[in-house]
Amino acid sequence: MSEAALLSNAAAEPKTLVEGAYQRLRRDIIEGVHAPGEKLRVEHLKDQYDVGAGTLREALLLLVTDALVVTQGQRGFRVAPISIADFEDITRTRVLLETEALRQSITLGGDDWEASVVAAFHRLSRAEEKLADHDPGTTEEWEKRNRAFHEALISASPSRWIRHFQNILYQQSERYRRISPFRQPIERDIHAEHQALFDATLARDTTRATSILTEHILRTLDAVKRMPTDFFTGKKKL
Amino acid sequence: MSEAALLSNAAAEPKTLVEGAYQRLRRDIIEGVHAPGEKLRVEHLKDQYDVGAGTLREALLLLVTDALVVTQGQRGFRVAPISIADFEDITRTRVLLETEALRQSITLGGDDWEASVVAAFHRLSRAEEKLADHDPGTTEEWEKRNRAFHEALISASPSRWIRHFQNILYQQSERYRRISPFRQPIERDIHAEHQALFDATLARDTTRATSILTEHILRTLDAVKRMPTDFFTGKKKL
DNA sequence: TCAAGCATTTTTCTCGAGATTTGATTAAGC
């Protein structure tokens, strides 16, 4: 695993079996294939992912890094549980880090940065058009481009650590968004928000850009808070 | 490894060999026993730490979590390299997170929190007195109490994620401080700073407390920046 | 009927050996 993989979880070519299993497992957890709180038995999963027991253990250990898997003492591995409080924490911390990174980007970003933002926004807009037409299977693509757009915005920040932490948190919030009850159709408003964010950023209006970004991120919080609270306590398999 | 271990790296009783090796390795890296950039050969280390090869691999993988060890492709493990830019990044990000956490603590902290801050400050003060008398071997103890004080200050923050990230960064900066050329005698001024920080916090003066904390953290940065720049490029063993 | 203690079964954790890949040394060719 390269430093890039360490600091960004980028989807590089898996050069080792551990990496491969790690990436597939991570995707499956984020997409909800493995439910929150679910026990992850090495014996079962090693067949499912076609690797040895030791290799799978190492992959699970790497997922502990991302806080997508928890492990305690001698009692094996488990998909990280979810809670409203946790999602609120993730969201607010994301705001703190991402606004700071955006501030730095706007201050320091050059032509290359602007170009990458323009490009990412363009790609995202196209995906949102297709989404409005209710094309099936485009959600996956939108998800990737949305992330790419957010990453482009802060890519001129010189702080590798902020970007590293931001990646972890984005991953976390993506899992929350994808878990069924939260899953909501991507509305038309989202595009307007992205447009406003894009405009303010390119205009180098730091105050306005960070303000929009804050609202944008916090919006996802409302949807979750409207969920029935017993969802979290109800279906945990112990 | 418990959730506590995941989110705080707390020095809990090592319930498993992997954990034990992980903790000892981490301490040795932070203390500079394994120099930055040094290659970590599994075959050598497994004897040194009295565990099997697979077990040591898992411990190293956990250290990748903390960004104390890096690994690329099929080329094994290596102690994370150091650089001035990295330390500056660590320090500034620490300021961002720690001031926010302190802000939250001051706003939300109750009597229990105040009590823990008072207690931690008292312990730290005693350690600083002993340090002024040039007692040998007290640096270790001061290091622990200093960390405990900083943790107590932000312990009333409800954000587990901020505290988690703060832990990682504190660990990182501790390594930088301990690596020989940076190693500087703990001066008397430090105590005055801690005192001021303590006073402002208990007075619930958010603005003043965060301001002092910022200066306090940034101070360590100056010392490093005064170092000869070729230190970083010079002794890297490749 | 319920609780407590014991035995069984499952699962995790640990280890050493085999298969691949990387890096280094040496030799050949231009």
Add this chain to the structure above:
DNA sequence: GCTTAATCAAATCTCGAGAAAAATGCTTGA
């Protein structure tokens, strides 16, 4: 003399089996 290729050694990655621990079910007794 310098670059390129091939051979060899070292280290990493991978796997399955054995030891330790935890979870489960069953029997026994009140």
